[in-house]
Amino acid sequence: MSFAARAVHTGDAATDAGTDASKVAPVRAVELDGGAALKIIKHCADASPGSATGQLLGLDIGAALDVTAAFPFPKIGNDGSYDPDGAFASEEGAEYQLDMLRCLREINVDSNIVGWYQSTYLGTFYSEELVATFLSYAESIERCVCIAYDPAYAEQGVCALKALRLSEKFVEAYEAGKGELTPENIHEKGLKWNEVVEEVPLTIRNSALATAVMGELTRGQDETLNSTDYERLDLSTAPFVEENMKLLGECMEDFANEQQKVAYYQRNMQRYQSQHAHWLQKRRQENARRRAAGEDVLPEEDPNYKAPQPPSRLENFLITNQVAEHVSQLENFTRKTEAKLELVGALAGK
Structure with a gap:
């Protein structure tokens, strides 16, 4: 923690x-x-x-x-x-x-x-x-x-x-x-x-x-372009997109591992239900025989035989949220980049 x-x-x-x-x-x-x-x-x-x-x-x-x-x-x-x-x-x-x-x-x-x-x-x-x-x-x-x-x-x-x-x-x-x-x-x-x-x-x-101090400091100053304004026109997209795609790929691998855990749990659960149903049928037949013989019946629950525990759903939810976050960032960034490319293309065509 x-x-x-x-x-x-x-x-x-x-x-x-x-x-x-x-x-x-x-x-x-x-x-x-x-x-x-x-x-x-x-x-x-x-x-x-x-x-x-x-x-x-x-x-x-x-x-x-x-x-x-x-x-x-x-x-x-x-x-x-x-x-x-x-x-x-x-x-x-x-x-x-x-x-x-x-x-x-x-x-x-x-x-x-x-x-x-x-x-x-x-x-x-x-x-x-x-x-x-x-x-x-x-x-x-x-x-x-x-x-x-x-x-x-x-x-x-x-x-x-x-x-x-x-x-x-x-x-x-x-x-x-x-x-x-x-x-x-x-x-x-x-x-x-x-x-x-x-x-x-x-x-x-x-x-x-x-707010008043900032207004006083900017009063009378000419509105000129600075380095930050020029950086907004930067067309380099490789580093940001590459890192996001890398992290997105890792999240998809984690998501696939979680899906495998769910599939493994479902197979074990089906096996458990089948074995438990077979055991319960035999126990009920034994109890029917005991009732006919006037003997005490056996419990129909086996405390030593428990169902498999399901995997954590929280981890699955968090990974899905993380995937959605990376996709949203890529969508927002590529939309802005596309607008820059269209602007540059329009200027180059003149």
């Missing part, structure tokens, strides 16, 4: 938030402060191509979750000292988190934990670790979100910030299965593969003072 999942237990004591047995409304929108967004982007970009994660702080008011501050989780090396290339801390990181929350509270910064942020590579954030971290946060925080930032996708000139949360249907099905996602609960709750993790509308908000 990641450090984000471990540290939330200490964050429960720091936030002093009581638990409420009543059901609360899910998060419908996330408002991210501009300063917090810059911290998240800088931390994830500096750590790229490695991983980065940190804590989200803010206010939980109404249907929207207001994220006003963020700070990174530390990494330590083998000797216990801080190392940007090391692994995320656990015990030391929990103490660091409490110290950070205490310091932020002293300077009147919101110190209520509302979730965590993490970096991702080409949208590869659908994993069992993400779901486990969400469930760990849910033990002490009623509503939480995960903000994922993709530095590689941001290079294509798009906003690479996404706010994610677990869907209500998934939580209900998971709780009904007592920590497992069974086919019966999936069918009962009507859970679909794209309803495990939901994307929440994300809005970046700046204070009125920051």
Whole structure:
């Protein structure tokens, strides 16, 4: 389990938030402060191509979750000292988190934990670790979100910030299965593969003072083209498309392995049902003979003979979501590239 999942237990004591047995409304929108967004982007970009994660702080008011501050989780090396290339801390990181929350509270910064942020590579954030971290946060925080930032996708000139949360249907099905996602609960709750993790509308908000300062800085300046404007006309598509196709191929291999697990389970289940039916028929014949002889009947259930366990449906759902994410990114990127090629073709024809 990641450090984000471990540290939330200490964050429960720091936030002093009581638990409420009543059901609360899910998060419908996330408002991210501009300063917090810059911290998240800088931390994830500096750590790229490695991983980065940190804590989200803010206010939980109404249907929207207001994220006003963020700070990174530390990494330590083998000797216990801080190392940007090391692994995320656990015990030391929990103490660091409490110290950070205490310091932020002293300077009147919101110190209520509302979730965590993490970096991702080409949208590869659908994993069992993400779901486990969400469930760990849910033990002490009623509503939480995960903000994922993709530095590689941001290079294509798009906003690479996404706010994610677990869907209500998934939580209900998971709780009904007592920590497992069974086919019966999936069918009962009507859970679909794209309803495990939901994307929440994300809005970046700046204070009125920051907006006024930016307006003052841009006043009187000539609108000239810069390097960023020219980069938008770059026709090189090979690296981005190649990496997405590579990851998509790996996901399809994982999906094929999951299908093989399901087929193997079905064969074992058919074998079990056939053997169990044969055993049950013999046991009923034996009990009929015992009743005729006035003897005690034998139980018609064999405790030592259990049905095979079905494979995890959660992994199958997450892989399907990951495939859909890569396909969506390729579709959006190729659509923009096609428009560039048409523009260049029109200019070349003149």
